Amino acid sequence: MRIMSPTERAYVAAIIDGEGYIEFKQRERTRHDRPGKPVHTVWNIRLEVPQVDGRLIDYLMATTGEGVRDMKTYPNNDKWQDQHRWRVGYRGVYRILKQVEKYLIVKKEKAELVVNHYDKIFSKKVFGKGGFGVK
16 A cells, blocks of 8 residues: 555546446355355455556556556457556455545445445444453
8 A cells, every 4th residue: 555645645536526437235155165155245445447548547546546457358259459447356346445535426335334334344343342441
């Protein structure tokens, strides 16, 4: 994780608002490797920004210190350009959104859901059930 300057935060927020995708939802996951194949509810939390110019993806990775890059290719369509994609998952999404949340406009509500979700989890781990270590 890297602490961004206010200018960097505003620019990253603009990119996320314009080009990005924030996923925050629960889904059912079947554990095929366990006896009885139990079904668990799991969270999917991710941030993705697709871009045909890889320089922007390089900038996002360097500026935030988070995420990975992958490529989406379109071998069956010559008219479509390959996409570079910046992908961040779970706590990495939280660390980025915590810094850029106040600059977001379009994706502000979704970002608030993610930040509030992790704030609750972290406050329970730090303070315990009784709060501030008091039982």
